[in-house]
Amino acid sequence: MNFFIKKKLIKLFNFNQSNKVVPIHSSFKKSLYEGSQNSKQINFLKFVKDKQFKFNDNWITYKTNIMLNIFENHNINPKEILEIGVHEGFSTIFFQYAFKDFHTDVVDIFLNDTRKKFEANINIINLKKINIFQTTSHNFLVNNKKKYDLIFVDGGHGYLDVIFDLFYSFQYLNINGLLLIDDYDWKEQNKDKSVRLATNNFLDIIEDSYEAIHQGQFAAIIKKKNIILNQKL
Ligand SMILES: C[S@@+](CC[C@H](N)C(=O)[O-])C[C@H]1O[C@@H](n2cnc3c(N)ncnc32)[C@H](O)[C@@H]1O
Structure with missing residues (x-):
């Protein structure tokens, strides 16, 4: 590639800033929910074992205790959930365990055979109140007309993916709706995995x-x- 263009691209995408740490956004005064064990979490782990779901990757279990505490303390009882990025369905199964009587829309590009794995897992609990959108979050979000009470953003983890998903998701969230942004502890400034930077920039704008x-x-x-x-941008 032409040296000049390459230099410009590197500057734009900060390819060489992988070690810089992005600070936690100032609106988070403290982490309220570290620690206290939620008894429901133990039952969730038992539920996953008993039902014999097949997960090759488990990125969610260790976060479910705090999520359950948040749901209880903030009376979160969604009727419509949107999940961006479901992979083999661990988070989808978790929400099924955590809430009753709701509908879920899930969006994923489903690489390789993950859609099959996802469907095999949700079929174990005969999940019917679900729409599966096999597409990019971008494509889904620009065409969406629905509002949601809970949105879980866990799709592409690059800066542009995250910031795009967050701005659109916020538009489709009802007042008092909960937005969960996975992997906020990805604190590198590197644009390939700067979940925290994208989230902080988003929070600055929605003030x-x-x-x-x-x-x-x-x-x-x-x-x-x-x-x-x-109007703000
Ligand atoms: C970390 S995984 C999701 C994990 C899942 N929430 C769980 O509980 O196991 C990220 C998922 O996002 C999907 N993904 C990545 N980029 C995407 C995009 N632009 N649009 C939609 N899905 C995307 C991937 O296919 C992958 O399944």
């Missing part, structure tokens, strides 16, 4: 329209106000 609930391995905010983003 006083949310309540910061938790930061750690994931971030949680509750939407408090609608915001017209194209």
